[in-house]
Amino acid sequence: MCSVGGLRVTLHIMTLRLLILGLLIWLIWRWLYRPRRTTTTPTEPSLQNMVRCARCGLHVPERDAVSKAGRFYCSAQHQLEDGQ
Numbered sequence: 001m002c003s004v005g006g007l008r009v010t011l012h013i014m015t016l017r018l019l020i021l022g023l024l025i026w027l028i029w030r031w032l033y034r035p036r037r038t039t040t041t042p043t044e045p046s047l048q049n050m051v052r053c054a055r056c057g058l059h060v061p062e063r064d065a066v067s068k069a070g071r072f073y074c075s076a077q078h079q080l081e082d083g084q
């Protein structure tokens with residue numbers, strides 16, 4: 001009985017060691033393959049193609065602008081208002 005209990009404890013320690021080892025490997029792996037942070041901001045306003053709202057004249061990035069029939073608008077609201 002005593003030896004069985006001892007074996008169980010040994011197995012428990014082994015499992016714990018494996019868990020710690022796995023955690024360490026995971027931490028090292030994460031540290032090695034961590035995403036590299038770029039110092040430059042992804043959305044540089046000066047680098048973006050700016051368009052002028054046909055309704056209010058506000059300059060907005062082209063990807064944020066609402067375009068219709070070759071005209072750009074700062075919002076869907078201004079696009080609707082211009083159509084009226």
Ligand SMILES: [Zn+2]
Pocket residue numbers: 053054055056057058073074075078
């Ligand atoms: Zn507008």
